[in-house]
């Protein structure tokens with residue numbers, strides 16, 4: 222079935238290189254995860270196209286960097302305005318290829334656009350520094366300059382926003398950009414490029430390489446000497462591959478990798494608020510975000526109450542096709558995602574956990590899984606160590622603060638953490654002790670373009686959003702002036 226778009230030209234299926242739309246005899250299908258239907262056949266670009274895009278980005282970078290921040294900001298601002306004006310269509314494309322409920326998809330479009338707006342403004346604020354000299358005739362000046370050509374590799378779980386968070390700061394400070402979107406969700410990326418071209422982004426500054434072959438395109442982005450930096454969002458496994466591949470050319474890297482977020486409920490917390498927060502932190506995007514609560518630790522005194530209240534809320538979720546009215550929870554992305562969720566549940570129940578909600582695929586078939594709660598979960602279970610990336614809330618019981626901090630930190634990941642407490646002293650103690658790049662305190666939703674998003678430990682390098690977000694795309698140059 223054709224997508225219901227106000228502007229059908231947003232459903233672009235060709236690659237975008239040097240300002241030109243590139244069709245290919247070879248294509249790959251994009252499937253709707255709710256129905257299995259093929260939405261479109263997308264041009265399958267190859268290594269030569271990637272090299273051409275990198276060369277175009279390299280050729281475009283001097284002029285783009287020479288623009289004033291205000292000039293670049295004005296183009297980004299037009300791009301933001303076009304994304305807002307076309308938010309409904311962009312959401313429709315996103316739901317079709319990724320599955321999340323349409324209203325949530327529209328929320329992602331606004332969230333993604335907010336980064337373009339923010340960095341459009343920041344483009345004017347790339348400040349350097351003047352440092353008092355070390356000798357009477359010396360002056361020290363610090364310049365910030367764009368790193369150059371940026372290669373981006375992005376995942377399917379936020380097909381729009383994960384690109385927006387990277388392309389906006391890169392373009393704002395004067396870098397040029399080549400992105401390879403996830404093969405499962407290239408249409409959202411291409412629609413963004415259609416609007417970017419309309420906004421006046423010059424040829425070569427933004428290039429999109431749809432491709433079914435992640436490894437080969439990734440290798441070219443990493444090997445090519447014209448690429449100064451790789452920015453990646455995805456699994457820690459692939460992040461490690463990219464980091465190795467980038468060693469030979471000493472590329473700068475921003476990596477936003479896996480998480481295994483603890484979500485802690487202390488017995489002094491507002492339990493209803495904690496349940497609300499857990500619903501968002503766990504079930505938003507059907508559990509398919511890197512900041513999803515993956516391990517929910519509840520203090521003994523409130524464990525049963527929390528579990529019962531969470532169960533009530535979970536019963537109210539409506540799973541279905543993201544285009545259907547009232548649906549809160551879409552399908553999982555594919556069969557592999559379902560298999561992982563099932564594996565984590567059966568491993569846990571095999572080791573003594575109980576299923577108090579969900580636990581199975583939905584009888585309707587497809588990629589739908591019932592939102593699930595497990596009680597009696599322990600550190601011995603797989604779900605305690607691995608990111609589930611699905612709608613499973615595992616409830617661990619704990620007795621005291623020191624124990625739960627140790628359990629929360631017992632992970633190679635360090636992206637997000639959440640906790641609920643109304644004790645002022647505890648809030649500071651726990652916030653400082655948690656090993657993660659971001660901590661939500663009495664909230665389950667932390668993402669905003671105004672704040673620095675990113676992880677520590679094996680969750681990654683660098684930050685996206687906020688005034689810190691431009692730093693990842695800038696080099697420092699120090700001028701030593703003598704002779705006055």
Ligand code: ADP
Nearest residue numbers: 374375376402403404435436439454455456459
């Ligand atoms: P996810 O679990 O989100 O799919 P991945 O790390 O597997 O995480 O995928 C994130 C992105 O990285 C996707 O666009 C995927 O196609 C791409 N990718 C996967 N393997 C490689 C690779 N070897 N080199 C470059 N990109 C890759």
